[in-house]
Amino acid sequence: MTTTPERARVQPPPSAVDTVTLTSETARKGDRLPRWVLKTISPIVLIALWQLLSSVGVLEDDTLASPWTVVQTAAGMWADGSLQSAVITSVIRVLAGLGVGLVAAVVLATLAGLFRRGEDIIDAPMQMLRTVPVIGLIPLLIIWFGINEEPKIILVGLAVTFPLYMNLYGGIRNVDASLIEAARTLGLGWFGQVRHVILPSAMPQFLIGLRYALGTAWLALVFGETINATSGIGYEMNKAREFFATDIIVVCLALYAILGLVADMIVRGLERGLLSWRPAFSGK
Template sequence: MSISHAPPEPSETDISGKSPDSGSPHTPTLEPLLPASTRRARVPRWLRRTSGPLLLLALWQLLSSTGVLTTEVLAPPGRIGQVGWDLVRDGSLPAAMGTSLQRVAAGLLLGTVVGTGLALLSGLFRVGEDLVDASVQMLRTVPFVGLIPLFIIWFGIGEAPKIAIITLGVTFPLYLNVYAGIRNVDTQLIEAGESLGLSRWGLVRHVVLPGALPGALTGLRYSLGIAWLALVFAEQVNADSGIGFLMVQAREFLRTDVIVVCLIVYAFLGLLADFVVRSLERLLLQWRPTFTGR
């Protein structure tokens, strides 16, 4: 009687032919690949965001030091900083900023009320769209700067025409974005709300308005930018205070350094306003996850 022997089972080996428990010191170890977003996170984000302005400032200083930019064309950064500090110390710049902020706040408030109200009327009701949308679309193509002489005739040379210019510039971006936000709400959400028994006002409150909120905040960001642009034009027409008034005085005396200081103040105020709106977006749109980049 013969006894058959089963062949031994092959032992597990790695791709190099060695046993995994052989303990060879020459076994290569692979480090995990990190995604690009993780590698970039090692550099602080605030440093990356400030690197662009700092490089621009260094280039400005270099061109001024080498004589490419003369003082008559553009003052060097050191001179700009000294002039800005002098304006702050004598109180003229803080007073001008306060006046300009009041004008922007008043125009922004009125423009927000008018633009949002017209958008709600036109977006929620077909009759409102027929009555409002065509007129608004025609008026928004008229340059609001060209209406300055007409506003002066209507409202005089006081604060009213300046606020009216800002209000007109703010109204149309808000109207367009709020209207588009309302009309772009997914119809499936409307049908789901109706199936749950929501009334018309319930649909508007719980479905339409939250769906239009991202568009409204985008319109607010656009409106803030246009508000500062309108303020520049408004304050250079029959103004006796404000940042634009400082720029007009500096132009009369060929003070490019003062003009640059005022422009920098405009830029920082606009950046601050945009930061406020971004913070408002993060607060109000927590329910809406979005792509944040990689």
């Protein structure tokens, strides 16, 4: 800016304004490819690279089996039925653990969230126990419950209880007080407020907890199954270790990944169904 002491009006030269031309965003070049194509390109490139490294001998089978060997091994495990039975065993463990943890977390978080006395009694011990690494409980669980299904289910249950509890409790406590007030003026009683205001308002946070809980559920299961198991994906993986069967280990890792992905998809589906009222930011 130039201002003369006399405050005379300075006529800017015609080209002084720095302008930008705004073009339509939908006309961006990369968007000519459908998004699903863009999303699949990078995994395919990575797998191709892996196969290439195996084929030229940089990666030996004892270090990491090639993708093609892994596919063949998976087909073989499918044919002899060991793959299906391992998956079923593991999925049942996760579902049972999730069920136990879900019930515990919902009951505890609802009591702690809705009642001040519940908070006093429940929240402090939960906050303390939360800091104990669940995996560290395995020795105790084995002493208490032996090596059957119970310690694995309880391990998964414990692993999911805390993220579910924290998020549901936080969700309940974050409810907008002005909506509660509005509900009171509409004549809703305590149960009506819980049902129509508090729980729906806590739902987004609860679903975040559920997604996180599913992640930790698989993690807990991996530990539970590699330490003391006679069946399941983790057991297959552990057995393969003794024979340097990296192909089976990779198949098992892939199974864990796929199952985790499926679980995530289910929760996303739940979110779409339960949170359709919430217009979400979907990214640029």
